Amino acid sequence: MKKALLVIFLYSHIALKMLLKSLLLFLLFQVCTSRDTLRSNEELKDDDGGLLVSKESSFELGFFSPGNSSNRYVGIWYSQSKVSEKTVVWIANRDNPIHDTSGVFTINRYGNLVLYAYNMETSPIWSADVSLSVKNTSTLSAYVQLLDTGNLVMFQNDRDRIFVWQSFDFPTDTLIPGMKVGMNWKTGLEWVLTSWKSQDDPGTGDYTFRLHNWSHTVTPQYFIYKGLTKYWRGDTEPWPNSVRNAEEMSFFLTYNTNKLTIMKLKFSGLHQHLEWNDGDDQWKELLSTPKYRCDWYGHCGANSKCSLDSGNLFECECLPGYEPKSINGWNGRNGSDGCVSKRVKVSKCRNGEGFVKVERVKDPDASRAALLKRGMSTKECEQECLRNCSCTAYMTKKIAGVVDCLTWYDDLMDILVYTEARRDLYVRVDKIELAENAANSQGFFRRGMLVVPILFALLALVLINVLACWLLKKKGKTKVFVEVDELEESKRYPELQFFDLNTLVAATDNFSDVNKLGEGGFGGVYKGELPNGQKVAVKRLSSSSGQGIGEFKNEVELIAGLQHRNLVKLLGCCIKGGERMLVLEYMPNKSLDSFLFDDTRRSFLDWGRRFEILNGVARGLLYLHQDSRLRIIHRDLKTSNILLDDEMTPKISDFGMARIFHGDQLQDNTKKVVGTYGYMSPEYAVFGRFSTKSDVFSFGIVLLEIVSGKRNNGSYEENYSMNLIGHVWHVWKEGIALDIVDSSLQSYKHDEVLRCIQIGLLCVQEDSKDRPAMSSVVFMLSGEASLPSPKQPAFVFRRNSSSAADSKELLSINDLTITIVGAR
Known part of the structure; x- marks a missing residue:
């Protein structure tokens, strides 16, 4: 009996010790994972993975390396529980990186918050420039705490919590709720956003976002400066969430419990207002400036x-x-x-x-x-x-x-x-x-007083023409009067400049073949020079054109209301008798495909230029889908419809097949499928359904063609039936995606190219719901969004010629614009 009791006692003792150990480990784990405070006798070390986490795990502070850089910085970012991608909102040593993992973040013996490398305490890499007045340094109780607002705050001691320094007073490139941009008149402290130098270098860049500092009795204005030069100016309307009193003039973001919002000044000078979208798991752009020339x-x-x-x-x-x-x-x-x-x-x-x-x-x-x-x-x-x-x-x-x-x-x-x-x-x-x-x-x-009689005169002319047509048809004739066309069309498009036919005939040397720039389904495009010396491109509707007057009017109506640096500008038109012509800005470098698929000229497109073209086309398409007064679906985006000016700036052209979406309309159907095989989305080519995601698919094809320098309808590998999409998908799954890069590219950024290939595959996914919106594509191209894994793309195979009649797959013919009745 005694023996049994002894065994029970021993086992109970062991179990109790194990329980106490487990409880102790649990408590230690809780302390480690929820540590939000750094005291004067403590250190955060990079090589130990030192980290501060705010109480509700909203923000983290620690060491990180931006982009492709190996340099180390101390920063604050949203925690993974809030934002899945690392979004850095503040950096301590942005201009003084540490080149290894020897960094130490601590409060030194003088009460100053400092960052140094091992054995370099006397010469800190960064400091908060705080020096506390204490007689006995052994009793120093200063500490810093990372709050759930993202603010790193330093207190002199626990007793009275005297506030002596905060990170919110020294913003970097990002404004989060609670931070300010503006001026404290009493202290002279200015809150300014300053861009990074580049995507991989958070050092102080060229651009600043700040309140213009003049007498505070005048309406406040906010500027982006490039160096000392004004680059962009905000409206003088009263900014929401602003303070203007005798002490300060400032702007700030308000807290929103449902949505995370930030403002960011990019290294390119772009000022963005972003909102975190949980559904898409990425930042969504609400506003960005400057966008346009004005x-x-x-x-x-x-x-x-x-x-x-x-x-x-x-x-x-x-x-x-x-x-x-x-x-x-x-x-x-x-x-x-x-x-x-x-x-x-x-x-x-x-x-x-x-x-x-x-x-x-x-x-x-x-x-x-x-x-x-x-x-x-x-x-x-x-x-x-x-x-x-x-x-x-x-x-x-x-x-x-x-x-x-x-x-x-x-x-x-x-x-x-x-x-x-x-x-x-x-x-x-x-x-x-x-x-x-x-x-x-x-x-x-006075001219307005003449409107009524003019309208009556026009009505009489129309009635006369209708009567004449009826009489002629009765006699078996089909002549139609066209003398009033120009007057009627000029009333239809009052905002356009109407060119005289003789002016355009002279400008193009009577539409000579020497001045012919190209030929499309619409007709010929000719180079011309106006009497004032301005060079133009004249697009002339052919009498045998399959597109006709409807497409002409559609293009006039759309382009006349569009203004963006990445869209071809319509200068005017000519409507005279049976002639219909568009006068467009002249693009001396013609179309993108004339460079991309030419063995000699493709070498002019280095990777930097190709990447700029990609970004320009993406911004132009985003403008059509979201930022213009109308929501426009292009429906025929391809490399031959992307023109290049003298600086190789890309401009989307040819809006003859475009469609306008009204209000909240997201999708439409048509029995008349128009566009170009090889660039059409599957839902449009097969079922006649089109939306903004149809253009996204076309953009994905253009992107992959720019990266590879090959047409989508080519054949690849041993399998003749595999097209460019299929080839890219194959090498992506094999982990050798860089194999598709154009061999003429001497050098390029591997990470940037891989990101572009992944974006291209996301754009050509078979299900339109899986494809990103163009706003997301633009953000992805900036390199600041994490990318999801692409799913199976559409049209990975060419149609086998022997089974063409039976197959439902579509053969890509890049230069063929087609109009067919789609399957329903």
Whole structure:
């Protein structure tokens, strides 16, 4: 019995010890995994995997290497529980990397937060420049804590938690909720975002996002600077989430419990507002600037306005009372010199002058503006500006129910015209300009009075033509009157410039074969030179064209409303009798396929240039799908429809087959399948269903062709039936994807090329739901998004010629544009 009790006692003792050990290990594990504080006698070591984790595991602080770099930095990033990809929001030693894993992050004996390498404590690599005033360093109790806001905060001691330093006061390239951009007037501390040098180097880059520092009685403005030069300017509208008082002027992001949002200044100068999308498991772009030519600060120089929706040949236009400073520059579509007063000798000071309204504009740069007393009426504001001979313009704006009067002095800079409702600017002009403007307005009114009789005349002409056609048909004739075509079409497209037929005949040397740039389903495209010396491309509808008037009108309607640096610009058209012509900007380097698939010219496309072309096409397509006033599906994207200007900037062309989606429409069906085999998505080619994801598929093909330098309809490997998609899929699964890279490329970034190949495969996945949106593609190309694994692509095989009649698979013929009735 005693023996049995002894055994039970021993086993119980052992079990108790094991339980205590397990409990101790558990507690130690909990302490290690939830450590959010670093005290004065503690260290974070890189080679030990040192890490701070905020209390709710929202953020982590530790050592990391960005991109392809092996350098080591101390940074703060969202934890994996919040964001699946490493998103760094703050860096301590961004300009002083450690070149190995010997880094130590600690509070030294003087109470300063420092970073150093082993045996280098006397010479820290980085420090917070905090020195605590303590008599006895042995009693030092300073510590830093990583909060769930992402802020690293330093306290002098536990007792009174005196705050002495925080990382939020020293932002890097990313703004998260709680951080600020602006100025503390009392302390002189400025909160500024500064871009990285490159994707792999977080050092201080060329671009800064900051509040413009002038007297804080004027409307606040935010700028992106490139060095010391203004690169982009924010609107002078009151920014949401802003503070403006005697102590500070700042902007910040608010906390959102449902969505993570950040603002980021990229190394390219792009300013992005991003939101984390749990469904797509990646950052989604909500806003990015600058995107378009008019976004660049002072693109059109002083005393001018910039409009991407202008019907003119050039987006820049002088303000009323001004003319181009450089005629040659203006004719060459370079407005950077701006505009000057038309009549310098005519006084605009108490000499019968007045104001001309410029509608729907972004406020001019307020650096040379004054905010007069609040609560003034528009008429009072006008009189105040008239009384001051230096006042060049005024504007009234209503904020919180009170009207403010804003007046400008000297040159007016960075004015952008919007299509939607904005405020109006009143520009001071001399009495001559004022009279001319009034006369033009009256002339317009008189012309308006003629609209009714003109409409009656047009109706009579139409009725006469209908009656004549009916009579001729009764006699077995089919002649149709076309004399009123040009008038009717010019009314249809009032924003376009209409070219005279004789002008285009002379410009193209009567459409000679020498000037012929190419031939398509539409007809011929000819190089031309207008009387002012401007080179153009004239696209002439062939009488035998299978596309016809419908496609012509479709292209005119679409391109006339589109303005993007990666879309071909429509300069005007010509409609005369049976002639239908588009006048487009001239692309001296022709189409992408003329380089890509030519054994001699392909060497001009190094990897850097190909990658820029890819990004340009992606941005152009994103504009069509999301950023333009209309949601447009191109339906015929291919390398031959990507044109290159003199700087090799890619521009998407040929919108004859494009379709507009309205409202929340996501997909449409057609029985008339149009497009090009080899670039068509499966759901469109087989079932006639098309959406933005159809264009994504085409982009994926273009991407793979750019990387490989081969057409999709080629045959690869021993299996003759395998096309480019199938070949890429095969080598990807084998882990030898770089085998498809164009052999003419002497050097390239392996990681970047592999990322592009993976993006291409994601775009050509068989199920359209699996393909990314173009907004995601643009983000993926930036290299900052983690990529999912691609699924089985569509059309991995060519159709076997012996079974062509029975097979449902489609044969890729890159240059053949087809129109067929699709299977239902």
